[in-house]
Amino acid sequence: MNDKNHRVLFKAERISKAFPGVQALSDVNLDIRAGEILALVGENGAGKSTLIQILSGALAPDSGSIYLNDAEIHFNHPHEAEKAGISAVYQELSLVGNLNVAENIFAGYQPVGRLGLIDIKRMNQEAQRWLNEFSATFPATEKVGNLSMGNQQLVEIAKAMSRDAKVLILDEPTSSLTLSEAGLLFDLLRKLRERGIGILFVSHHLEEVFEISDRVTVLRDGQHVGTVHTAQSDEQEIVRMMVGRDLGDLENLHGSTEDLGDVALKVKGLSRSGKFQNINFDLRYGEILTFFGLVGAGRSEMARCIIGMDVATEGEIEIQGQKARLSHPADAMRLGMAYLSEDRKREGLYLDKTLKDNFLVTNLRKVAPGGWLNWGKLDALTEKYVDLLTIRTPSLNQKLKNLSGGNQQKVLLGMWLATEPSVLIVDEPTRGIDVGTKQEIHRRLRELAKQGKAILAISSDLPETLIISDRIAVMREGVLEGILPVAEANEERIMVLAAGITQKGDRA
């Protein structure tokens, strides 16, 4: 990247935006050059989402100006931004699953023939042209609902490019992709960069940022901390800019054998047809056993059977040596289990309800001992965990959707910890949250294990797995490939099991 060859394509100056009770952005500057990939990073609540919503016309700033090719522009609506050549791809894709790829790409802009009817043939051809250009492996006539997340994202990008996008804004595009899908996405982004497109890329994964971006802009608490050239920086520096302090080396958070107690959960021959087969393991009090695997290895499906959300086709579960029959999550709760789902927004939290109400749902028994709700008890319970987990919220009556992702995750943890479970199952406990909160949650999990809780974690994040676990169970395509004590585990051995490369008979 040589700056001189790349003119500034898109520029935002002194952007400020306040919401009731929070200054989300103050005087933020950002510029994207033609033919570059600019990464936007920051902790949850740093203002990234607000900024990209403003840049894509979904939200109006309180003050500040936006320039495209040195001309100041104003948008009142995302359509106007799109017309000007600025397209955003959000985490929640905007595609219609029942329609085919071509129809999605040309939604609202279908080529018409005589009589004003949609020219299906031309639409399919033009869509196919875009797909070919991006080396897509599926036809334009495929139903979008049949495509993988990665391919859907490709359709979304093709849609933006077909509308002549000059600036492409991607909000955490890899969060729902597998490793190989992310690789394909990066190839595509590099192609677009060569064509002179300016790309803004929001990410939580610093490895990605270093792999793909030319420059990095860092936000902290709604302020622009700085912009650096990726090649001249390193992870340490970026993290320091994001957090405002050195995080120090990633400590390992392993427990000691002295913490180990009895077997809390015993799983014998558990299967669910089409999802996972013949899973056997013991989970002891005081330990953290992490299930690692690639997306789709069947780990969450297994957890859902353990807590009675889904029904296993075969196998047994014992809790504290007692055979347990679980046909509903309520049964698991009564036996002292808690399950934090991987998709906190859709399965776990009530975003339209207040923080307090979210604590109510898992603790109905506790705050309504005789069947009558005691609001004072609920306040006290909620406040206790808000303090314990340092959840940042203006009040207990704040609607959850107004909290940052990291704080939402803490609420999920808090509302389940409040049930005082003895077995805690956490599915992707730090997905989509910032480095600082991530570390906090890791420490908290270890503390809980030390207090004698049995913790079953599910993670697709290998460094995280190595930091928090006492033992690591690796699953691949529904099969438990092996369980390694953390002392014997390293990235290579785990990936060999997870990816299914059986070499040297090196199975644990």
Place this chain on the structure above:
Amino acid sequence: MTTATSSTMSTSKKPTWKRILEQREVSVFLVVLALSVFLSLASDNFLSRANINALILGLSFNAIIAVGMTVLMVSGGFDLSVGSTLALAGAVAGYAMVFWHMFWPLAALLGLAAGLLVGLANGLIVTKLGVNPLIGTLGMMSVVRGVVLLVTSGFGISNLPQEFNNIAQGKLFGIQYPVYIMIVFIIVGDVLLRRTRYFRQSYFVGGNMKSARLSGIRVNRVLIVNYILAAVMAAVGGLLLTARFGSASVSAGVGVELQVVSAVVIGGASLAGGEGTVLGSLLGITLMALIANGLNLLGINVYWQTIIIGAVLIIAVAADSLSRRNQ
């Protein structure tokens, strides 16, 4: 940390008056109050004892049905068959009393049981068969109305025993019993929904069904019970209405479902579930009854009623969604 959180807590709290005004019950109450003041000035008859009595008696039947509908809609359910269920309860009880000479309390129980069965069917259709509530209960609305026609051979059933009719025609302190029955149901319903562990679950079921199940709530059970509750309350309304007129009519309750759903929505519930209170629904019912009453008193063509009630429904929901957008 305690100090840090509590200090941030106080800073962004809205003024108390603003938060009170944002409560839907308060805004609907203010509209009801303003309308009452207007009507008492515009018409000499509005505040007359006879008019007030008729007004309250008239709304008590829908208000009772609204109690069940509110609980159901909070949990994300919906019942279009309440009007038919209302007629069914009256027809079944009437048939049993007239043709089987059944002791009237037993006949009334039989009417309630018929309602319970309709509710159970609705609940099973929605939860176990996975039929959208709008469609499922629309179907049941037609099925149940057909059953009413079969039971009564298409004619009403009259000559009901006077003891039965007394449950709606009898008076205490000059006020008919249904008014007291409504007050009891409203208070009990409101308190149950606000304060009890069991009924509070409905808010979570309506708020996010998947999360509710993971939170250990037996979602289907809650929904089925709520469908039964809505239908049984409709049956109660049907029995009272039958007693009031001394006959079971085949066309009783036609259109009641839309009146009740509209009132519950005006009172703060959402079709998506998770919101609403019994008190709000009562205010919604009262508002609609006041409009009808006022138009009558002012001598305005009754056909305007349906137009105005439709407009009020749209305005109430639009005002709510606009105020949310500005948050």
